[in-house]
Amino acid sequence: MSGITRRKALGVAAGGAAGLVAAGAAHAAVQQAEPPAHGAQGATAAPGSFDEVYKGRRIQGGRTHDGGHGGGHHGGHGAGYTVRIDGEELHVMRNADGTWISVINHYEPQATPKALARAAVTELQGAALVPLALG
Amino acid sequence: MTVRKNQAQLTADEKRRFVNALLALKRNGQYDSFVTTHNAFIMSDTDNGDRVGHRSPSFLPWHRRFLIQFERALQSVDPSVALPYWDWTADRTTVSSLWAADFLGGTGRARDGQVMDGPFAAASGGWTVNVRVDGRTFLRRALGSGGRQLPTKAEVESVLAMPAYDAPPWNSSSDGFRNHLEGWRGVNLHNRVHVWVGGQMATGVSPNDPVFWLHHAFIDRLWSEWQRRHPDSPYLPAAGTPHVVDLRDTMRPWNDVTPADMLDHRPYYTYDTAA
Numbered sequence: 150m151s152g153i154t155r156r157k158a159l160g161v162a163a164g165g166a167a168g169l170v171a172a173g174a175a176h177a178a179v180q181q182a183e184p185p186a187h188g189a190q191g192a193t194a195a196p197g198s199f200d201e202v203y204k205g206r207r208i209q210g211g212r213t214h215d216g217g218h219g220g221g222h223h224g225g226h227g228a229g230y231t232v233r234i235d236g237e238e239l240h241v242m243r244n245a246d247g248t249w250i251s252v253i254n255h256y257e258p259q260a261t262p263k264a265l266a267r268a269a270v271t272e273l274q275g276a277a278l279v280p281l282a283l284g
Numbered sequence: 285m286t287v288r289k290n291q292a293q294l295t296a297d298e299k300r301r302f303v304n305a306l307l308a309l310k311r312n313g314q315y316d317s318f319v320t321t322h323n324a325f326i327m328s329d330t331d332n333g334d335r336v337g338h339r340s341p342s343f344l345p346w347h348r349r350f351l352i353q354f355e356r357a358l359q360s361v362d363p364s365v366a367l368p369y370w371d372w373t374a375d376r377t378t379v380s381s382l383w384a385a386d387f388l389g390g391t392g393r394a395r396d397g398q399v400m401d402g403p404f405a406a407a408s409g410g411w412t413v414n415v416r417v418d419g420r421t422f423l424r425r426a427l428g429s430g431g432r433q434l435p436t437k438a439e440v441e442s443v444l445a446m447p448a449y450d451a452p453p454w455n456s457s458s459d460g461f462r463n464h465l466e467g468w469r470g471v472n473l474h475n476r477v478h479v480w481v482g483g484q485m486a487t488g489v490s491p492n493d494p495v496f497w498l499h500h501a502f503i504d505r506l507w508s509e510w511q512r513r514h515p516d517s518p519y520l521p522a523a524g525t526p527h528v529v530d531l532r533d534t535m536r537p538w539n540d541v542t543p544a545d546m547l548d549h550r551p552y553y554t555y556d557t558a559a
């Protein structure tokens with residue numbers, strides 16, 4: 150995947166739906182409204198859920214109802230928020246400032262879990278996530 | 285005595301010995317255990333919970349201890365080997381000798397990010413990525429992708445000038461030297477270099493790329509340089525901080541070493557030039 154494509158994905162993260170159109174990433178078939186992660190309640194409120202096909206892969210995110218940290222040894226650190234790519238859980242974590250990172254993009258915070266899922270899809274280049282079995 | 289040198293100054297023989305020691309640790313399984321340990325910490329260190337290896341004051345002493353352990357493993361294979369450091373403010377392009385085929389190999393190809401040359405390319409047969417977060421078993425990189433730039437010397441200087449080691453709330457939102465060096469805040473030094481390299485280096489299993497050690501050896505050296513400039517600035521916090529490793533608390537996974545034990549690197553190694 151070229152760097153330009155990756156930059157487009159990051160542009161999507163920063164610019165939301167407008168950036169998506171500008172980048173011409175037409176594969177994202179479903180667009181759902183998503184509350185902004187930054188701003189007054191960015192660091193505390195859990196983001197909304199999403200479910201879309203991005204670059205041919207299904208990405209989903211939403212609040213976990215098993216209490217997050219209690220949900221098995223994988224340890225969801227997203228304060229009770231789970232992200233899946235083609236049904237497989239992506240390990241995500243929320244930073245103190247409300248931004249998000251995943252095990253795929255661990256050193257580059259994204260504004261929302263959806264942006265994080267998209268960045269992971271870009272980075273995966275079609276590869277499957279390995280079920281969380283570490284630690 | 286172990287002397288850590290700038291990777292740009294290594295002789296051909298030193299590079300060969302370093303690479304061969306890495307390949308030997310990979311063969312005997314020790315290498316992958318370091319990757320597993322790192323990923324376990326990176327997944328469990330959280331801003332509001334226990335945090336030891338990352339996003340916390342012990343980021344620096346934890347990685348110092350981790351690198352010492354790794355360096356000793358290398359030396360069990362070849363006692364002449366020391367960890368080199370990569371000064372990415374100086375060797376900041378993809379054509380640096382660091383990325384030549386006789387050392388770490390270069391960037392990944394466009395199609396799948398696969399590193400195609402050097403001793404760690406999949407085709408060499410000696411570097412299968414076993415501890416991984418996705419299905420790909422080959423080493424990947426995307427050096428400088430998207431026009432990203434490595435930190436400059438001026439940016440490093442701005443962080444070295446910060447007098448306080450760390451500050452409450454002792455996590456990724458902190459002010460102070462540690463968090464600016466780690467990169468969650470400000471000009472972003474350490475985190476940005478992981479992202480610049482790309483591939484596994486941008487993930488929780490970043491030690492799969494041998495450049496991990498050279499990057500962290502330089503971060504470690506910057507800590508020493510900061511100490512030299514701020515001799516009256518102590519490690520913080522001193523005591524009694526929930527979820528955080530205080531000066532004399534022991535650090536997991538070793539449980540027998542404290543930040544206080546790691547403040548002076550000289551019992552373990554020295555540098556080729558004054559840090």
Ligand SMILES: [Cu+2]
Pocket residue numbers: 322326337338347
């Ligand atoms: Cu680390």
Ligand SMILES: [Cu+2]
Pocket residue numbers: 474478490500
């Ligand atoms: Cu690192």
